[in-house]
Amino acid sequence: xxLANLLDPRLVMLDRDVSSIxxxxxxxxxxxxxxHLRAMKxxxxxxxxxxxxxxxxxxxPTGIAIPHARLPGFDDIVIAVVRPRVPIVVPVxxxxxxxxxxxxxxxxxxxxxxxxVLANLAAISKDDAAMRSLLSADSASRFIESVEAGGYxxxxxxxxxxxxxxxxxxxxxxxxxxxxxxxxFSHKLRYLPVVDATGLLVGEVGVLDLIxxxxxxxxxxxxxxKFLDEFEPMADLLKNEDKILVGSIMKPPVRSIxxxxxxxxxxxxxxxxxxxxxxxxxxxxxxxxxxxMDILSKVLRA
Amino acid sequence: MYPAIPIALAIFAVAMxxxxxxxxxxxxxxxxxxxxxxxxxxESQSKAFSYIDWNVIFLLIGMMIITxxxxxxxxxxxxxxxxxxxxRGEPVAIIIMLSVATAVISxxxxxxxxxxxxxxxxxxxxxxLNVAPTPFVIALALASNVGGTATLIGDPPNIMIxxxxxxxxxxxxxxxxxIVAIDIVALxxxxxxxxxxxxxxxxxxxxxxMAFDDTKAIEDKPLLVKSLIVLGSVTAAFVLHSSLGxxxxxxxxxxxxxxxxxxxxHDVETILGEIEWTTIMFFLGLFMLVGGLVETGLMTQVSSSxxxxxxxxxxxxxxxxxxxxxxxxxxxxxxxxxxxMIPLIQDMGATLGARTIEPLWWALSLGACLGGNGTLIGxxxxxxxxxxxxxxxxxxxxxxxxxxxxxxxxxxxxxxxxYMLIRF
Numbered sequence: 244x245x246l247a248n249l250l251d252p253r254l255v256m257l258d259r260d261v262s263s264i265x266x267x268x269x270x271x272x273x274x275x276x277x278x279h280l281r282a283m284k285x286x287x288x289x290x291x292x293x294x295x296x297x298x299x300x301x302x303x304p305t306g307i308a309i310p311h312a313r314l315p316g317f318d319d320i321v322i323a324v325v326r327p328r329v330p331i332v333v334p335v336x337x338x339x340x341x342x343x344x345x346x347x348x349x350x351x352x353x354x355x356x357x358x359x360v361l362a363n364l365a366a367i368s369k370d371d372a373a374m375r376s377l378l379s380a381d382s383a384s385r386f387i388e389s390v391e392a393g394g395y396x397x398x399x400x401x402x403x404x405x406x407x408x409x410x411x412x413x414x415x416x417x418x419x420x421x422x423x424x425x426x427x428f429s430h431k432l433r434y435l436p437v438v439d440a441t442g443l444l445v446g447e448v449g450v451l452d453l454i455x456x457x458x459x460x461x462x463x464x465x466x467x468x469k470f471l472d473e474f475e476p477m478a479d480l481l482k483n484e485d486k487i488l489v490g491s492i493m494k495p496p497v498r499s500i501x502x503x504x505x506x507x508x509x510x511x512x513x514x515x516x517x518x519x520x521x522x523x524x525x526x527x528x529x530x531x532x533x534x535x536m537d538i539l540s541k542v543l544r545a
Numbered sequence: 546m547y548p549a550i551p552i553a554l555a556i557f558a559v560a561m562x563x564x565x566x567x568x569x570x571x572x573x574x575x576x577x578x579x580x581x582x583x584x585x586x587x588e589s590q591s592k593a594f595s596y597i598d599w600n601v602i603f604l605l606i607g608m609m610i611i612t613x614x615x616x617x618x619x620x621x622x623x624x625x626x627x628x629x630x631x632x633r634g635e636p637v638a639i640i641i642m643l644s645v646a647t648a649v650i651s652x653x654x655x656x657x658x659x660x661x662x663x664x665x666x667x668x669x670x671x672x673x674l675n676v677a678p679t680p681f682v683i684a685l686a687l688a689s690n691v692g693g694t695a696t697l698i699g700d701p702p703n704i705m706i707x708x709x710x711x712x713x714x715x716x717x718x719x720x721x722x723x724i725v726a727i728d729i730v731a732l733x734x735x736x737x738x739x740x741x742x743x744x745x746x747x748x749x750x751x752x753x754x755m756a757f758d759d760t761k762a763i764e765d766k767p768l769l770v771k772s773l774i775v776l777g778s779v780t781a782a783f784v785l786h787s788s789l790g791x792x793x794x795x796x797x798x799x800x801x802x803x804x805x806x807x808x809x810x811h812d813v814e815t816i817l818g819e820i821e822w823t824t825i826m827f828f829l830g831l832f833m834l835v836g837g838l839v840e841t842g843l844m845t846q847v848s849s850s851x852x853x854x855x856x857x858x859x860x861x862x863x864x865x866x867x868x869x870x871x872x873x874x875x876x877x878x879x880x881x882x883x884x885x886m887i888p889l890i891q892d893m894g895a896t897l898g899a900r901t902i903e904p905l906w907w908a909l910s911l912g913a914c915l916g917g918n919g920t921l922i923g924x925x926x927x928x929x930x931x932x933x934x935x936x937x938x939x940x941x942x943x944x945x946x947x948x949x950x951x952x953x954x955x956x957x958x959x960x961x962x963x964y965m966l967i968r969f
Contacts, residue, residue: 459672459937460933460936460937461664461665461666461668461669461672461933461937462665462669464661464664464665464933465622465665465666465669466619466622466764467619467762467764469758469761469762470622470626470757470758470759470760470761470762471757471758
């Protein structure tokens with residue numbers, strides 16, 4: 244299914260006089276009124292879009308906003324476009340003025356098409372050529388043609404590649420624990436995939452694995468250290484962090500996830516193995532990392 | 546009709562080779578061996594099951610449950626720390642006291658469990674003292690095997706011998722315990738001589754041991770009280786079991802059930818899950834395997850030819866059993882060895898009378914249990930202790946262990962021979 248086919252020329256409002264995102268939302272929701280909203284009241288829909296808007300995360304650094312809401316008993320997906328005559332200035336530090344507002348309504352449970360739409364809209368905003376043609380389109384049908392020209396597809400089924408983090412940092416298996424500690428500390432990372440000299444994924448290491456390296460095996464076996472007041476915390480680790488290699492504390496990757504795995508499959512793996520991060524691998528090379536926070540922020544609260 | 550003896554012997558031999566070399570998991574080998582005896586018609590299924598000594602199985606299960614609950618209380622860590630402080634951080638004194646404690650605990654509990662609990666805490670003490678942990682690890686492993694010899698429930702061979710020969714807890718206490726006490730004294734002397742020079746520590750290090758707060762080692766005080774009551778009652782019942790007319794397995798299982806109920810908050814499923822089912826299944830398979838051999842009449846033939854050679858030479862036979870089992874147990878798993886020896890000695894008893902052959906049972910017990918100290922692979926407790934040491938960056942090689950183990954085993958077998966000669 245093409246993204247362009249979800250757009251209705253009657254819902255594309257170009258060069259509107261709106262001075263805030265909220266005004267754009269009102270314009271969008273008002274345009275929906277009538278057959279688009281079925282049994283829902285306009286006020287009720289507005290309320291829900293505003294509630295979601297208050298949670299944040301709907302204004303993108305690329306100069307677009309995607310106010311949206313999930314509606315109970317609404318088994319559809321509708322998109323309204325508001326192009327302000329003058330870009331809307333948002334009171335957020337470093338935010339470029341918003342030049343395009345997409346108002347999206349969907350059902351409470353259906354996810355894949357909806358998330359694909361959001362991902363496509365975000366992708367369009369990053370594509371300078373596409374944005375230029377959308378911002379210069381002189382009619383609703385031209386606007387939709389521009390979207391169509393981009394070839395954006397909204398397939399069924401949400402994949403890991405849609406929600407994973409792509410610019411992944413990794414660490415070599417022959418790096419020392421000092422390098423690992425520094426990298427985790429400076430990038431505030433809890434998880435790093437481990438690669439060998441050729442860039443192939445050979446393991447993974449979490450901050451808990453690092454801390455565990457500071458606790459000797461016999462301590463685990465004793466089971467409790469309550470009777471020890473003067474045990475130097477992590478003394479051995481700090482002393483040996485230049486000697487111990489990442490390869491000796493890493494865990495082999497439990498299961499590598501392919502970019503085209505379904506999000507449900509990853510969610511299932513995460514909950515079953517109680518692991519929050521999975522490396523995403525294509526032909527042995529890491530192409531991303533998918534974490535439980537990706538599911539929270541890009542699926543459950545997208 | 547199959548030629549029963551050659552087939553049974555072949556199944557037995559292949560299974561024993563698999564068990565000894567551990568080419569196949571020994572539990573799987575024993576179970577399959579037992580089942581092959583049934584499939585080849587050596588023994589019927591009901592006959593095979595009837596060879597299983599349920600007194601052994603349930604005594605093991607009962608004691609495992611009691612141990613699994615008691616070890617959660619922190620009691621054993623408490624004892625280790627308390628002793629280290631009583632020794633005022635003096636390493637030779639600590640090693641001797643911990644060896645004695647290990648011997649006493651493993652007389653009541655399984656040897657492997659005892660070292661699994663005590664070796665790590667001892668390792669911690671050695672690290673805090675900044676001395677090589679090797680002497681501590683070896684001493685504890687040796688002590689657990691010696692201690693286990695002292696009682697009916699201390700080591701699986703004793704459980705099997707006691708059940709098969711009708712020897713009770715008190716019989717072991719009055720027969721093996723005295724020689725074990727002598728062996729422990731010898732062990733302390735041996736440790737002192739062997740390790741004294743390598744165990745020198747600074748005053749500051751000793752002070753670190755004194756800073757341990759032993760009271761905080763107790764994890765669960767109410768559970769500790771309950772465990773001690775049950776463990777005490779079970780031990781008392783063992784002492785009285787002949788006069789009470791209650792079998793040891795009944796005592797152990799009852800104690801386990803009472804403690805399971807009393808522990809309340811602890812998850813019954815977790816505790817029962819921690820029973821070493823592979824060990825239990827190993828015993829089940831082994832009994833059926835040896836049962837097949839007995840069923841063919843082969844054991845009776847062997848024992849009657851042995852009888853011909855040994856009649857009138859009971860002392861010599863006793864010494865032979867002691868030293869043969871003492872030597873073989875250094876290289877073979879002593880459990881299948883004892884399981885095979887039991888029907889042989891039983892057959893001899895049927896002819897000579899139970900009283901006459903009693904020394905043979907004791908010789909088998911002492912040889913099989915003490916012999917495990919002979920090499921690193923002689924007893925599970927050795928393998929487990931050395932394994933913990935290796936995982937903590939302190940590898941102990943086969944010879945490192947064996948040079949102390951073999952000398953001490955020789956010493957303890959000589960002492961046992963003298964004891965047997967005086968006693969019987």
